[in-house]
Amino acid sequence: MPDQPQEPRRTPLSRDRVLRAAVAFADAAGIDALSMRRLAQELGVVPMALYKHVANKEELLDGMVEVVFAGIEGQVPGSDWKGAVRGRILGARATLLAHTWAAQVIRSRTSPTPAVLAYLDSVIGMFRAGGLSTDLTHHVMHALGSRVLGFTEELFDNPAGASGAPQDDRAQAAAYEAMARQYPHVTELARSVAHDRRSVVGQGCDDRFEFEFALDLLLDGFGRLHGEGWTSTP
Known part of the structure; x- marks a missing residue:
């Protein structure tokens, strides 16, 4: 009796596969088009199969941010603190430009995901390794705002209305x-x-020149304050 042709084995569903498929879907179709049902169709499974790996859409979105931030390039060896921070932030910006929906999702989160926290920790560590005090670094992070994550929030998309x-x-x-x-x-x-x-992340004036112009002004200012031994207390 001739052998029966075997069906190709399906790739097992996993949390990582679900998250990467969601990122690819959002890259292609936009974040607003993403739903658990649409994602299940993309993966060729029933929607309930996804819930074994992500509890709900909010957890899915958090996981997608984790995947995106895990791909940001690390510190360039041998850089001074200013060059290291600049490279790290521009690496984040390049990543968000590749995943234009990510900034919107990050803004919608009430607290940072572990990968975002790890990224922020690495940036803070660069300032501290450069000799900036915890006091100055605290205010530096406030001054950078969303720019530390690679995007800016403009007042209006079109200031002239x-x-x-x-x-x-x-x-x-x-x-x-x-x-x-x-x-x-x-x-x-x-x-x-x-x-x-x-070259924008989202909308507004967040093009490469504007972004780097403001980032360099901030980094130069931080360096000047550090050199002067600045402190927030009298």
């Missing part, structure tokens, strides 16, 4: 002229520059 304006040039110009009569300085600033929309 033109996001809802018509897109043709004449209508846009008319909208700016009307805006300029009431808010001349805001409009002058908004019209003077063109931001690179291809």
Whole structure:
């Protein structure tokens, strides 16, 4: 009797496979399209099979952040503290640019995941290894804010308020002229520059130049305060 053809063996479902599939899905379709049912379809399983590995969608999202942050490059050997911190933060930024949904998910969390905590611990350790006091490092981390994670939160996506304006040039110009009569300085600033929309994390002015410009200003300022022996107490 001829041998019966065997069905190909399925790759066993695991937490790591579930999380990596969710990351790939969000990269391709966006985080808003992700659901437990859609993810189960992608993996070729019933939705209940996912709950053996993640308790709910919130745990799934936390796990996805863990996967993303685990891929951030580490410290460059031999760097001084400023170069080490800069490289680490720009590594985080590059990772978030590869997973544009991640910043939105991070902002939605009420507390950092273990991988994010480990990342923050490594950055704090770089400042401390550079000789910055715990007092200065505390205020440094506050000053960096979300930038330490590789993204910034702008006040508004379009400071001139033109996001809802018509897109043709004449209508846009008319909208700016009307805006300029009431808010001349805001409009002058908004019209003077063109931001690179291809390199943003989310929306707004968070392009590479703006991000590195602000980061370098902060790092230089931290270095000056460190050199002066700054302390928050009189």
